[in-house]
Amino acid sequence: MRNGHPICLWQLGAELGEGPVWHQRSNSVYFVDIKGRKIHRYSTATGEKHSWPVDGQPGFVVPLADEHFLCGMQDALYLFDPADGACRRLKEMEPGLPGNRINDGFVDPAGRLWFGTMDDSEASPTGSLYRVDDDGQPRRCDSGYVITNGPAMSPDARTLYHADTVKRLVYSFDVGQDGSLSRRRVFARLSGKGYPDGMVVDADGHLWIAVFGGARIERWSPGGSLVDVIRFQCDNITKLAFGGDDLRTVYVTTARKGLSLREREQQPLAGGLFSFRAPVSGLPQMACKAWI
Numbered sequence: 001m002r003n004g005h006p007i008c009l010w011q012l013g014a015e016l017g018e019g020p021v022w023h024q025r026s027n028s029v030y031f032v033d034i035k036g037r038k039i040h041r042y043s044t045a046t047g048e049k050h051s052w053p054v055d056g057q058p059g060f061v062v063p064l065a066d067e068h069f070l071c072g073m074q075d076a077l078y079l080f081d082p083a084d085g086a087c088r089r090l091k092e093m094e095p096g097l098p099g100n101r102i103n104d105g106f107v108d109p110a111g112r113l114w115f116g117t118m119d120d121s122e123a124s125p126t127g128s129l130y131r132v133d134d135d136g137q138p139r140r141c142d143s144g145y146v147i148t149n150g151p152a153m154s155p156d157a158r159t160l161y162h163a164d165t166v167k168r169l170v171y172s173f174d175v176g177q178d179g180s181l182s183r184r185r186v187f188a189r190l191s192g193k194g195y196p197d198g199m200v201v202d203a204d205g206h207l208w209i210a211v212f213g214g215a216r217i218e219r220w221s222p223g224g225s226l227v228d229v230i231r232f233q234c235d236n237i238t239k240l241a242f243g244g245d246d247l248r249t250v251y252v253t254t255a256r257k258g259l260s261l262r263e264r265e266q267q268p269l270a271g272g273l274f275s276f277r278a279p280v281s282g283l284p285q286m287a288c289k290a291w292i
Contacts, residue, residue, distance in 0.1 A: 006232055006252060006274040010042055010049055014271040017253035018198065019060040019104060022243030022285045029243060029251045030069065030082075031273065032058040034103075039071070039080065042251075042273055044244065052085035060105035060115060065287045072102035072115050077132075091136065093117065097126050104149045104198055104239065109157045111289030112179055116148025116162070129162055131179050134289040141181045142173075150199030150239070152207065154222065155283060161187060161207055163196040170196050170209065170220075187224055190214075198239025203247070203281045210237040210252070217252070234270035235259065242282020250278050 015035035023030055027045040032038065034057045041050045056074035063069055064079075071080040071087060075094065078087040094100050094117055105115030111134065118127035127145035130138045147165035153175065154161075160173045160181060172187035188207075190196055194214020201207055205222040215235045219228040236255040243249050252274040256264055264270060 006230065006276040008233075008269045008272040009047075009251075009275050010040075010273040011269055012040065012049075012051075012272060014038075014040075014253070014255060016238070016255045016257045017271055017273065018238045018255070019058075020239055020241040020251045020253050020273070021060075021062055022241050022247075022251070023063055024243075024285065025063075025067075029241065029273065030061050030063075031239075031251075031253050032061060032071075033271075034059060035257060039082075039085075040273075041082065044249075052082070054085075054087055057101055057120075059102040062105060062107050062113065062288050063285065065289070070113065070288050070290065072105050074101045077102075077138075091138065093130075093138065094128075099124070100126055103127070103147070104151065106151050106153075106200075107286040107288045108153045108160075108179075109283075109286055110179070111286055113288050113290050114151035114153075114160070116145065116151065118145060118147045122147055122166070132288075132290045133179065136290045142184065149197050150209070152199040152201050154201055155203060155205050159222075161199055161201070163199065163209070165195045165197065165212070168195055170199070170207070188220055188226075190218075194235075197237065198253075200240050200242065201283060202242065202278070203283055206280070208240055208250075210239050212236050212238060212255070213258070230276065232274065234267040234272075235263070236270060241285070242278070243285075247281040247284065248278050249275060250282070251275050
C-alpha cells in the first residue's frame with residue numbers, strides 16, 4: 001500500500017457499507033452493510049472474510065471488553081456475538097418515532113458510546129445525538145437532524161465532532177468531564193460535490209471526513225482548515241478507521257446506495273472495503289463500557 005492511494009481489499013458490493021472499527025484482538029476490521037442487513041469481518045492477517053445476516057438495519061458495531069460487540073440496529077441496541085452471529089436485544093430506542101433508525105456511532109476514550117438516530121426516509125429532522133454512559137442509559141445530547149453522522153472526538157477528549165449531513169455541516173462541541181456537551185458551533189462547511197458522512201480523528205488531532213457522493217476523504221486541521229484530500233475510484237465514501245500494529249493503516253467503507261445502474265457499472269468497486277497507508281497514526285479503538 002502506498003501512502004494515500006486506496007486499494008480495494010474486499011469487493012463485496014455493499015449497498016450501504018458503514019462503520020469500520022479496528023479489532024486489535026483478532027487483527028480484524030468489523031463493519032456493517034446497513035441496507036444489506038449484514039455485519040462483516042475482514043481478517044487483516046489472513047484475508048479471511050466472514051458475514052453474518054441480521055434481522056434489522058445495523059448502523060454500527062463497537063467492541064466490548066470481552067469477545068462481544070454492541071450493535072445499533074434499527075430501533076434498538078443489541079449485544080452481538082460473533083461466535084454464532086446471535087443478536088440479543090438490550091435497549092429499545094425512540095419507540096414513538098417508528099420512521100427513525102440508529103445510524104453512526106463510536107466509543108470515546110472514557111468508554112462511553114455516542115451514536116445518532118435519523119429519519120430512514122431522509123426527509124424529516126427527527127434524528128438526535130445520544131450518549132450512553134456505563135449505566136447503559138441513552139441520553140439525548142442534541143436533536144433536529146435529518147441524517148446524523150460521524151461522532152468523533154479530539155485526542156484530549158475535550159471536543160466532539162458531529163455531522164449534519166443534509167446541511168453539509170460538521171459541528172464541534174465542548175465536552176465536559178461527565179460527557180455533557182455545550183457551545184455547539186460550525187467547525188467545517190463542505191464545498192464541492194458530496195456530503196459529510198463518517199469521521200475519525202488522528203493522533204495529531206486532525207479530523208478525517210468521509211464524503212458521500214464526493215469520491216474523497218477530507219482531512220481538516222484542529223483549527224478548521226482543509227489540509228489534505230484522498231481521492232477514490234467510487235463516489236460514496238462512508239466512514240474510515242485507523243488500524244494495524246502502528247495504527248497507520250486506514251480502512252474505508254463505501255456504498256452503492258444512490259448510484260444508477262450505469263454508475264454501478266462504471267464503479268465496480270463501489271460498496272467495497274478499501275485501505276491505504278496514512279502518514280500519521282490514528283487513535284486506539286476503545287472498548288465500550290456500557291452494560292459491562
